[in-house]
Amino acid sequence: VFDHPAFDDHEQVVFCSDAETGLRAIIAIHDTRLGPALGGCRMWAYGSSGEAVTDALRLSRGMTYKNSLAGLDLGGGKSVIIGDPGRDKTPALLAAFGRHVETLGGRYTTAEDVGISTEDMEQVATATSHARGTPATGLGDPSxxxxxxxxxxxxxALAHRTGSDEIAGRRIVLQGLGHVGWHLADLLAKEKARLVVADVDASTAERAEAAFGAERAEADSAHRIEADVFAPCALGAGLNARTIPELGAGIVAGAANNQLATEADGERLMARGVLYxxxxxxxxxxxxxxxLSKPGGDDTAVMxxxxxxxxxLRQIFVRADADGLPTDVVADAIARERLERAGARADPL
Ligand code: NAI
Structure with missing residues (x-):
């Protein structure tokens, strides 16, 4: 039986290998109705090739929705390289991956993701013109x-909930102070938020405490702190059946991908009166x-x-209230509506 779910949902899935460098990668193009696919390349020590395929399919579908909702004329795709980024990553392997991307002739453009840095993307770009997220192609680090x-x-979210978008004096809990969390803490501190910071890496949390005059909290209980906003900026699945009843903030707004552990968690947040x-x-x-960025440093259009x-987000919140639906369900609906209006798929080669 030819019943793999990818046949129902994905336009093209490519297995890539290179004997010389040991490259094993998968490129998944989910949907190109809005334009050629764009999505990062993840390097991860998957336990099996099946796991890698599942991740590539899930992530590429996610990019279709993300690019659509962001109003970009780009489809959804993603790639995964199977391997431990700390041990298996070499310039030759990255270039071999780039050669595979190049064979797709622009139907898929790659960029950095977990396990792949801006410098790594520069290696990939030695072999393809369809790599972005580097200083040569734009503004570099997206964080x-x-x-x-x-x-x-x-x-x-603050404006929707309280009628004012003023940050000054609001208590905001940041969970995870990596690339994004650190920049966010900086922006919020400049607008005089009362910050609470938490990171599994104690030294990072200590540095943030000092740099932003923040209060420090334990990483695993940060979600319980009473605050105006909880901003998860670490890993996914942090909003689940255990944590949602414990949330101390009425708004959840942060960078982490895949924050909801299951579909039911969007409902759970709504039932608790939390604006997500x-x-x-x-x-x-x-x-x-x-x-959208171009090399040269002028980022006005991007900003x-x-x-x-x-x-x-304002539109999502208003429609969610009007329809009595969880905000994540409304976001999906808006993304799908734009895809349906777009119509035809980009020409295959
Ligand atoms: P990162 O790896 O630079 O930072 C993550 C930080 O979270 C690290 O400081 C780590 O010690 C900390 N951390 C890990 N587990 C934690 C826990 N349980 N509690 C508290 N802290 C914990 O990652 P980055 O780039 O800042 O991304 C953060 C999140 O945002 C990820 O989920 C990522 O997928 C997502 N994201 C990032 C984008 C980017 O431009 N970098 C774009 C879109 C989403």
Missing amino acids: PYTALGILSGIKA APDYAINAGGVISIA ERVTAIGET
């Missing part, structure tokens, strides 16, 4: 733009900068588009 989009989303900024709507600043994330 500051992701953080800016989160700020804009937090303001939209859907993850892929609020964290699209990075992909917007990757898609405008990233700041518009606030308006997208």
Whole structure:
């Protein structure tokens, strides 16, 4: 039986290998109705090739929704390289991956993701013109733009909930102070938020405490702290049946991908009266900068588009209230409506 779910949902899935460098990768193109696919490349020590395929299919579908909701004329795709980034990554392997991307003739454009840095993407770009997220193709590291989009989303959520988007004096809990969380803390501190910071890495939390005059909290209980906003900026699945009843903030708005552990958790948040900024709507600043930035440092156009994330969220919140639906369900509906209006798929080669 030919019943693999990819046949129902994905346009094209490519297995890539290179004997010389040991490359094993999968490129998944989910949907190109809005344009050629754009999505990062993840390197991860998957336990099996089946796991890698599942991840590539899930992530590429996610990019279709994210790019659609961000208003980009780009489809959804993603790639995964199977291997331990600390041990198996070599310039030759990255270039071999780039050669595979090049064979797709622009139907898929790659960029950095978990396990793949900006410098790694520069190696990939030695073998393909369809790699972005490097200083040569645009503004480089997308994290500051992701953080800016989160700020804009937090303001939209505050405005919706309280009638004012003023950050000064609001208590905001940041869980995870990595690339995005650190930039976000900086932006919020400049607007005089009362910050609470938490990171599994104690030294990072200590540095943030000192740098931003923040209060420090334990990583595993940060979600319980009473605050105006909880901003998860670490890993996914943090909103689940255990944590949602314990939430101490009325708004959840942060950068982490896949924040809801299951579909039921969007409902759970709504039932608890928590306003949730859907993850892929609020964290699209990075992909917007990757898609639209040009080399040379002028980021005015990108900043405008990233700041518009606030308006997208406002629309989601208003429609969710009107229809009595969870915000994540409304985000999916808006993304799907734009895809359906777009019609035809991009020409295969
Ligand atoms: P990162 O790896 O630089 O930072 C993550 C931070 O979270 C680290 O400081 C880590 O110690 C900390 N952490 C890990 N587990 C934690 C826990 N249980 N509690 C508290 N802290 C914990 O990652 P980055 O780039 O800042 O991304 C953060 C999240 O945002 C990820 O989920 C990522 O997928 C998502 N994202 C990032 C974008 C970007 O532009 N970098 C774009 C869109 C989404």
